[in-house]
Amino acid sequence: MKTLGIIGGMSPESTVSYYQIINREANCRLGGNSSADILMHSVNFETIAAMQRAGDWQGAGEMLAQSARRLENMGAQALVLATNTMHKVAPAIEAAVEIPLIHVVDATAAAVGAAGLRKVALLGTRFTMSDGFYTDRLRRSGITTVVPSESGQHEIHRVIFEELCRNRFTEAAKRDYLRVIGELQNEGAQGVIFGCTEIGLLLKPQDCPLPVFDSAEIHALAAAEFALHED
Numbered sequence: 001m002k003t004l005g006i007i008g009g010m011s012p013e014s015t016v017s018y019y020q021i022i023n024r025e026a027n028c029r030l031g032g033n034s035s036a037d038i039l040m041h042s043v044n045f046e047t048i049a050a051m052q053r054a055g056d057w058q059g060a061g062e063m064l065a066q067s068a069r070r071l072e073n074m075g076a077q078a079l080v081l082a083t084n085t086m087h088k089v090a091p092a093i094e095a096a097v098e099i100p101l102i103h104v105v106d107a108t109a110a111a112v113g114a115a116g117l118r119k120v121a122l123l124g125t126r127f128t129m130s131d132g133f134y135t136d137r138l139r140r141s142g143i144t145t146v147v148p149s150e151s152g153q154h155e156i157h158r159v160i161f162e163e164l165c166r167n168r169f170t171e172a173a174k175r176d177y178l179r180v181i182g183e184l185q186n187e188g189a190q191g192v193i194f195g196c197t198e199i200g201l202l203l204k205p206q207d208c209p210l211p212v213f214d215s216a217e218i219h220a221l222a223a224a225e226f227a228l229h230e231d
Contacts, residue, residue, distance in 0.1 A: 001026075001037050002227045005076025005099075007067045009042035010083035011165035014197035014216055018082045021220035022227070029228055036227055039076050041067045048086065049161065052127065061092030072097045080223045084195050084215055085125045088133045100226075105134055107222035108193055108215045109141035115211060117191045119144045121184035123177065124195030126157040134195060146187045152180045164198035174202055178209075185210055 004022065008015030019038065026036040043063065051060040064086060068079055079101045081087060087104055094101050112120055120138075122145040128134045129147040138145055148156060159173045177199070181192050192208060194200050197216035205212040 002077040002229075003037045003039060003075050004078055004080055004223055004227050005068070005071030005074070006038060006040040006080045006082055006223075007043070007064055007071065007093075008040055008082045010045050010048055010086055011198060012042065012045065013165060013167050013201060015040075015042060015082045017197070017201070017216055018080065018220045018223075021217055022224045025221060025224035026228060029224075036224065039071050039074050041070055043067060045165070052085070057089055058092075060086065061089035064089060065092050065096035068093045068097045068101075072099050078102055078223070078226050080219070082216075082219075083197055084134070085127050088127060088131060090133075102219070102223050102226055103137075104215055104219040105137040106141075107219050108195075108213055109138050109143055110222075111213050111218045112138075112143050112191065112193070113141060115191065115213075117211070118142060119146065119188055119190050120213070121145070121181060121187075121189035121192040121210065122147050122195050123156055123180070123192065123199055125160055126153050128195045129153050129156070145193075146184050146189050148180045148184065152183070156180065159202075160196050160198055164196075164202055169202050174207065177203055178207065181208055181210060 023035045027034050048060055078099055084104055090101060122129055135145045155176055163173055191211040191213055193213045195215055200214040200216050
């Protein structure tokens, strides 16, 4: 079993899901009381969120690169960045270490491709939906995306930071998200990517009119596969 290093805390709510999914998969595959070999560094999300608001992506990249180096020095053999949005600074993290970063977009693109879909809706923070780092990487895998209108993006983003990251899950938020998904289905989306690690805490696949690709679950399972795969 390889040692995973998780850069977490963005938000703490979704980091818990990563830890649970990886360990449950390890136990399912290995049996008994088996669990995964995990190192974790959880950052202060408010510091990262303030950098996002200020557009200080260089500072955020340096902070997460420092976290990555810490985990590598502790013995991590691969890194898992337990957030979608901060993959915007993935190049800074990858440049800081010798070990691989298991990239959330690559894992998600593989899942969408395996389902035979080529056009999907993308929900996430406004950075994920509109800054290109996510959609461009999906496009390189042959997957096109449709995203909400400007007002829809604003509401999706607001709910993530003001509610989901604070462990608040309301029926009103669920209705708004489902309305947006329905609009994107009308634009030709064949499935929907939950491109924020908190969205899967609000919506379940059975809630949605389209096939769901929960990036947090997909990413965590890809990490477990890396850790458990025999070379």
